[in-house]
Amino acid sequence: QKEVEQDPGPLSVPEGAIVSLNCTYSNSAFQYFMWYRQYSRKGPELLMYTYSSGNKEDGRFTAQVDKSSKYISLFIRDSQPSDSATYLCAMRSGNQFYFGTGTSLTVIP
Amino acid sequence: GAVVSQHPSWVICKSGTSVKIECRSLDFQATTMFWYRQFPKQSLMLMATSNEGSKATYEQGVEKDKFLINHASLTLSTLTVTSAHPEDSSFYICSAQGSLNTEAFFGQGTRLTVV
Numbered sequence: 001q002k003e004v005e006q007d008p009g010p011l012s013v014p015e016g017a018i019v020s021l022n023c024t025y026s027n028s029a030f031q032y033f034m035w036y037r038q039y040s041r042k043g044p045e046l047l048m049y050t051y052s053s054g055n056k057e058d059g060r061f062t063a064q065v066d067k068s069s070k071y072i073s074l075f076i077r078d079s080q081p082s083d084s085a086t087y088l089c090a091m092r093s094g095n096q097f098y099f100g101t102g103t104s105l106t107v108i109p
Numbered sequence: 110g111a112v113v114s115q116h117p118s119w120v121i122c123k124s125g126t127s128v129k130i131e132c133r134s135l136d137f138q139a140t141t142m143f144w145y146r147q148f149p150k151q152s153l154m155l156m157a158t159s160n161e162g163s164k165a166t167y168e169q170g171v172e173k174d175k176f177l178i179n180h181a182s183l184t185l186s187t188l189t190v191t192s193a194h195p196e197d198s199s200f201y202i203c204s205a206q207g208s209l210n211t212e213a214f215f216g217q218g219t220r221l222t223v224v
Contacts, residue, residue: 043215101152
């Protein structure tokens, strides 16, 4: 079993839709949880990070962590065509980072 | 967020030559740097982890003599692909973590094409 599982998609939604991206994990030692956005042929860009269960909001993005279920989510409200990218979840234990495989998102105008 | 600069963004080289990729943390001291390789439509594959002043720790299956990593200062790490072959063509990405940061910040990536 992989440390981090993420549905690769692809996910296609109309502009304005709410997008839900999810990852599950198996290692209860993970302490920090991150979401990165990666455009084609670019390095990943950090969107959000959190270390506790609950929600963290930043503009149109909300990161949700449920440590009891070992499940994290990223919600994108009012999705825009510019949100079209691959979204990677990442988790950290000590000095080790573990990445999901990424979910490819396309927002259709 | 913190800025990590990776250079060059793309490079084409002949088979058998060596290529050096630089990764710099511009506004923080990176105690740890990570080097990844990414194939099209796939996730990041960790190649090695380097701590400033120490030898890099390579992941299983990554040839340390082929992928030379140097992390001589708190703001610079380099990856040298030695005797490159066409199968080394890929997207290489570095990320850096400062001692006070919980997250890692990525460079822009380097697309290497070996012909």
